[in-house]
Amino acid sequence: MKNLKKRIEKTRHELYVILLIIFLLSFGGCGQVFPLRERQTPTTIADLAYDITRDADLRIFLEENGAFVPYIVLTADYGGNVLVLREYLLDEQRPFNPSPRGDGLWSWMDFGSYYPNSQIDDFLNTEFMNTLGESVIDAMVSSDIIVTDKSSIGVTGRTSTKITRYIFLLSLRELGVPDPSTSVPEGNVLRFFRGYHAGRVAGLSNGTAIPYWTRTPQTWETCFVFTIGVNAVGSGTADNYSGVRPAFALDRSTAITTCSNTIYGEIVFVLCINDKNI
Secondary structure, X not given: OHHHHHHHHHHHHHHHHHHHHXXXXXXXXXXXXXXXXXXXOOOEHHHHOHHHHOOOOOEEEEEEOOEEEEEEEEEEEEOOEEEEEXXXXXXXXXXXXXXXXXXXXXXXXXXXXXOOOOHHHHXXXXXXXXXXXXXXXXXXXXXXXXXXXXXXXXXXXXOEEEEEEOEEXXXXXXXXXXXXXXXXXXXXXXXXXXXXXXXXXXXXXOOOEOOEEEEEXXXXXXXXXXXXXXXXXEEEEOOOOEEOOOEEEXXXXXXXXXXXXXXXXXXXXXXXXXXXXX
């Protein structure tokens, strides 16, 4: 009986030791306070992605017109690449498509809300792309994006199609907005925007919040496009002037480094291109 009690006490003691070790490993007693991923210094653009870090405050600063602009690193798995979204809207508001006759009037067959080869689509992949620095262009990869098929516009259809682009607008669904009956599901909800995390509202560089375009048409008409408004989701005719918020993908292995930002007064992340301050 005495030996049995000793064995029980020994087993209990060993169990306490095991539990203590587990506790220490979990809460830092052995030096591992955080998961390894959180303790490492980010070295690639993928290391900054929200779906990996859950840190909504991390930004990558990318070169535009010789200046450095903050972009949100939304996900490290957008078709296997890293998706970035401009934090601020472009300062110049633009139409999605101008009315064909310049009079603001639309016919049923004008399809002003059709995204592929629209004026906004062309602008992003030509004029805006030309403002990006060489390091950004070198790291950029094309993306297959889901858009509403023309056959669905004007008849509240549900057909989508796939196009390939370097720079594009996010869709209503990607921005976390529940699909209205007058929209076609385009892509998947991005985790960053689930539950209205960090908000979908965006503003100009001076802080003024204004509505901005998505690439999603309202399918009950042929010239209305969904917008993200200051207070609610809305829509506008394609020739309205609204904000533009570019998104594009970068190769997930793109190297990054830290740099002293003389404007923001802090250390920020940039692509590995040179040693100059921004």
